[in-house]
Amino acid sequence: TTEVAVISLGGIVASESSRIAGDEFDAAILAFMKREYSLALGERTAEEVVDYARDEGVEIVDFRFCDLPGLMQHFSVPLHEFSEESFEEGHGFDGSSVRGFQEIQESDMILRPDPNTAYLDPFTARRTLNPHCFVHDPLTGAHYSPDPRCPAQQAPGLHLDGAFAE
Numbered sequence: 001t002t003e004v005a006v007i008s009l010g011g012i013v014a015s016e017s018s019r020i021a022g023d024e025f026d027a028a029i030l031a032f033m034k035r036e037y038s039l040a041l042g043e044r045t046a047e048e049v050v051d052y053a054r055d056e057g058v059e060i061v062d063f064r065f066c067d068l069p070g071l072m073q074h075f076s077v078p079l080h081e082f083s084e085e086s087f088e089e090g091h092g093f094d095g096s097s098v099r100g101f102q103e104i105q106e107s108d109m110i111l112r113p114d115p116n117t118a119y120l121d122p123f124t125a126r127r128t129l130n131p132h133c134f135v136h137d138p139l140t141g142a143h144y145s146p147d148p149r150c151p152a153q154q155a156p157g158l159h160l161d162g163a164f165a166e
Contacts (some may be wrong), residue, residue, distance in 0.1 A: 044115045046087035053079060053129045056120060060128045062093060063111050065135055076128075087113055090136060110136040 043050075053061065061082040064074045075093060090110035113131035121128040136143060 044118070046084040046115050049087075049115045049118045049129075049131070050082065050084055052118070053082065056129075057127050058120070058129045059126045060124070062121065062124075062130050063093075063113060063126050063133050064130055065111055065133045067135075074130075081130075082129075089114060090133075092138065108138050110138045110141075112136055 010022035058079050060076050061079060062074050062076045064072055067073050077091065081091075082095060090112040093109055093111060111133035113132070113133050118129055121130050
């Protein structure tokens with residue numbers, strides 16, 4: 001049993017007891033947040049994101065990625081250019097226009113959206129979906145190492161031998 005209380009300066013505002021724990025408790029929190037606040041939480045597939053965009057009347061997809069100094073970059077496409085294939089094939093862009101990326105002779109780059117990061121932009125006049133993307137090399141398909149999201153995505157797969165420092 002888990003006791004939950006919301007406390008203000010004047011006393012307890014609300015209190016509730018829940019007889020779930022562990023994974024069930026996590027699932028209950030996710031379900032509540034999704035239901036009450038229309039949040040898209042948890043793991044999502046490309047199909048779910050594309051369906052969500054259509055259901056929400058999205059007109060524009062604004063692909064976002066971070067450059068080497070840490071500044072958010074973006075470009076937009078109309079919804080009809082966004083599909084499940086966008087997550088596998090990606091969308092091309094000119095890497096020479098991004099600080100710290102490529103020189104003009106090798107400037108073609110690919111952005112592949114991360115389905116777990118897509119959200120509706122609450123500040124745009126037109127319904128806009130903002131997925132954050134991974135940068136890939138178009139020839140090899142490999143993650144582009146200067147992409148700041150690259151080490152973060154690879155970190156869970158790294159295994160340490162237990163020796164952190166001598």
